[in-house]
Amino acid sequence: xxxxxxxxxxxxxxxxxxxxxxxxxxxxxxxxxxxxxxxxxxxxxxxxxxxxxxxxxxxxxxxxxxxxxxxxxxxxxxxxxxxxxxxxxxxxxxxxxxxxxxxxxxxxxxxxxxxxxxxxxxxxxxxxxxxxxxxxxxxxxxxxxxxxxxxxxxxxxxxxxxxxxxxxxxxxxxxxxxxxxxxxxxxxxxxxxxxxxxxxxxxxxxxxxxxxxxxxxxxxxxxxxxxxxxx
Amino acid sequence: xxxxxxxxxxxxxxxxxxxxxxxxxxxxxxxxxxxxxxxxxxxxxxxxxxxxxxxxxxxxxxxxxxxxxxxxxxxxxxxxxxxxxxxxxxxxxxxxxxxxxxxxxxxxxxxxxxxxxxxxxxxxxxxxxxxxxxxxxxxxxxxxxxxxxxxxxxxxxxxxxxxxxxxxxxxxxxxxxxxxxxxxxxxxxxxxxxxxxxxxxxxxxxxxxxxxxxxxxxxxxxxxxxxxxxxxxxxxxxxxxxxxxxxxxxxxxxxxxxxxxxxxxxxxxxxxxxxxxxxxxxxxxxxxxxxxxxxxxxxxxxxxxxxxxxxxxxxxxxxxxxxxxxxxxxxxxxxxxxxxxxxxxxxxxxxxxxxxxxxxxxxxxxxxxxxxxxxxxxxxxxxxxxxxxxxxxxxxxxxxxxxxxxxxxxxxxxxxxxxxxxxxxxxxxxxxxxx
Numbered sequence: 001x002x003x004x005x006x007x008x009x010x011x012x013x014x015x016x017x018x019x020x021x022x023x024x025x026x027x028x029x030x031x032x033x034x035x036x037x038x039x040x041x042x043x044x045x046x047x048x049x050x051x052x053x054x055x056x057x058x059x060x061x062x063x064x065x066x067x068x069x070x071x072x073x074x075x076x077x078x079x080x081x082x083x084x085x086x087x088x089x090x091x092x093x094x095x096x097x098x099x100x101x102x103x104x105x106x107x108x109x110x111x112x113x114x115x116x117x118x119x120x121x122x123x124x125x126x127x128x129x130x131x132x133x134x135x136x137x138x139x140x141x142x143x144x145x146x147x148x149x150x151x152x153x154x155x156x157x158x159x160x161x162x163x164x165x166x167x168x169x170x171x172x173x174x175x176x177x178x179x180x181x182x183x184x185x186x187x188x189x190x191x192x193x194x195x196x197x198x199x200x201x202x203x204x205x206x207x208x209x210x211x212x213x214x215x216x217x218x219x220x221x222x223x224x225x226x227x228x229x230x231x
Numbered sequence: 232x233x234x235x236x237x238x239x240x241x242x243x244x245x246x247x248x249x250x251x252x253x254x255x256x257x258x259x260x261x262x263x264x265x266x267x268x269x270x271x272x273x274x275x276x277x278x279x280x281x282x283x284x285x286x287x288x289x290x291x292x293x294x295x296x297x298x299x300x301x302x303x304x305x306x307x308x309x310x311x312x313x314x315x316x317x318x319x320x321x322x323x324x325x326x327x328x329x330x331x332x333x334x335x336x337x338x339x340x341x342x343x344x345x346x347x348x349x350x351x352x353x354x355x356x357x358x359x360x361x362x363x364x365x366x367x368x369x370x371x372x373x374x375x376x377x378x379x380x381x382x383x384x385x386x387x388x389x390x391x392x393x394x395x396x397x398x399x400x401x402x403x404x405x406x407x408x409x410x411x412x413x414x415x416x417x418x419x420x421x422x423x424x425x426x427x428x429x430x431x432x433x434x435x436x437x438x439x440x441x442x443x444x445x446x447x448x449x450x451x452x453x454x455x456x457x458x459x460x461x462x463x464x465x466x467x468x469x470x471x472x473x474x475x476x477x478x479x480x481x482x483x484x485x486x487x488x489x490x491x492x493x494x495x496x497x498x499x500x501x502x503x504x505x506x507x508x509x510x511x512x513x514x515x516x517x518x519x520x521x522x523x524x525x526x527x528x529x530x531x532x533x534x535x536x537x538x539x540x541x542x543x544x545x546x547x548x549x550x551x552x553x554x555x556x557x558x559x560x561x562x563x564x565x566x567x568x569x570x571x572x573x574x575x576x577x578x579x580x581x582x583x584x585x586x587x588x589x590x591x592x593x594x595x596x597x598x599x600x601x602x603x604x605x606x607x608x609x610x611x612x613x614x615x616x617x618x619x620x621x622x623x624x625x626x627x628x629x630x631x632x633x634x635x636x637x638x639x640x641x642x643x644x645x646x647x648x649x650x651x652x653x654x655x656x657x658x659x660x661x662x663x664x665x666x
């Protein structure tokens with residue numbers, strides 16, 4: 001693995017194992033996986049279906065738990081956190097982008113982006129509005145502020161999801177196949193946007209993808225196979 | 232939408248059911264308190280209810296005690312008026328046929344006040360007036376004027392009241408030859424009867440009386456043997472100046488149960504051997520107590536039924552909503568929302584939905600209540616003589632109580648259903664195939 005300084009490591013995984021049951025079959029999703037996610041990285045996680053990409057992202061994002069191994073996020077031992085502390089960690093430090101956007105259909109663009117900020121009671125209404133406006137501007141959806149998700153295209157919806165992940169100013173944005181539901185042109189636009197945010201704002205991205213064409217656009221590629229990173 | 236509709240209809244049903252029971256209670260209460268002269272409180276000599284019928288002389292209230300009781304009650308501002316009553320039985324004859332009667336001797340001015348009481352006219356207008364004729368307190372009527380129940384007038388073959396006899400200028404010179412062919416017509420043609428009984432001294436006693444009105448007691452049990460007689464006439468018949476009991480009619484809204492204890496203590500302090508009964512005591516108003524028990528049992532059954540349906544409807548709706556929104560719950564959890572926050576969100580949503588449904592339900596109940604009221608529908612409760620007007624009485628108290636209970640059910644049903652789902656692992660929520 002990469003040689004890094006501890007201060008530069010955002011997420012640190014050692015010998016992580018995860019099994020789960022799929023019907024009568026037991027799937028060994030991660031088999032002693034080791035990984036360091038570095039600050040400012042723009043990393044693509046590549047692998048076949050069932051290789052463990054989503055499981056790895058879920059475990060780094062504290063929405064799933066490993067059976068064994070160590071996970072540190074910003075030097076915090078995640079496994080020792082309570083459910084409430086994990087919720088706070090997710091809210092403050094991690095943004096999620098989902099393949100199928102996962103926007104709340106009855107809320108407009110502004111309200112969808114506002115959602116994660118509603119938990120942060122210390123943020124004033126004024127600051128919240130400023131942050132939302134900035135996030136919307138950064139993803140180029142200023143004109144669609146009051147549109148409901150079903151009035152937007154797939155690419156626009158994913159931009160809303162990116163703005164929602166961005167608005168809390170997280171250390172890490174995890175994206176599980178963010179372009180899988182998009183056409184080629186829109187895929188490149190979304191990757192452009194994510195790269196732009198990575199360069200300008202220094203946001204760390206870790207995303208999974210099947211698309212080999214994206215490999216030459218990322219700073220780091222991790223190949224995962226049968227639950228371990230092979231390169 | 233279906234849930235809101237179910238809640239609205241259920242709520243309207245509850246309000247109408249409660250309204251019907253409240254309206255019926257008012258009717259039965261007016262009947263017991265005023266029409267059947269129980270008063271809100273009635274004062275009997277101790278053990279009078281058990282032995283007074285067989286030993287009326289011993290258990291009657293004499294003049295002296297009547298004065299003491301009046302003095303004790305008259306200063307109480309909560310009492311609207313007081314009535315003195317003598318109860319007695321005997322035989323009433325039309326000259327050829329004698330029939331048993333149960334008479335209530337009442338002071339004419341008190342009886343007049345009862346029959347014209349605003350509450351009686353409001354809640355039991357069916358009973359306030361007479362079926363025919365005028366009250367025996369009417370100026371110009373003879374002291375021996377009496378009112379008989381409709382059934383008793385039929386048994387006596389006396390369809391006419393004094394006013395009708397006077398209008399027709401019928402010559403009723405008294406003697407009837409019962410064996411003669413025109414005897415029935417002669418009996419029908421006048422309004423006088425004879426009352427006979429064994430008086431308080433054990434002697435035979437009889438008086439002439441003139442039927443001036445027919446009335447309904449409101450109770451099937453007494454509607455063919457009851458008689459309302461001026462107190463002096465009945466006292467004359469029983470050769471006594473005693474009365475059976477005194478009744479206190481309270482002002483509207485006074486807590487009669489609290490007064491029972493209070494007045495009873497006063498009697499005890501004065502060593503007066505009297506017992507105060509509230510009108511809702513089964514020894515005083517058996518029909519009222521029985522009817523209300525029946526209504527309350529029915530109400531409890533239906534109210535539980537409706538509440539159960541509402542609770543299950545809400546739980547079902549919340550379950551469906553939560554299943555449909557599982558991925559949304561997962562998304563919110565991934566953003567950092569706590570399970571309890573999401574559960575509260577669902578509770579708030581359901582409270583808004585339920586509140587709107589309750590407003591719609593109240594409006595529906597009000598429309599139906601008005602429609603029923605204007606339809607002049609009547610019904611005949613068991614044991615009641617005649618028809619009672621069907622007009623559900625909607626009150627803010629019943630609306631508030633049922634609304635609060637339904638809101639609590641909504642909160643509980645939502646909380647139980649939502650908590651289970653929001654506490655599932657986030658990854659399971661996000662990957663759920665049911666959403």
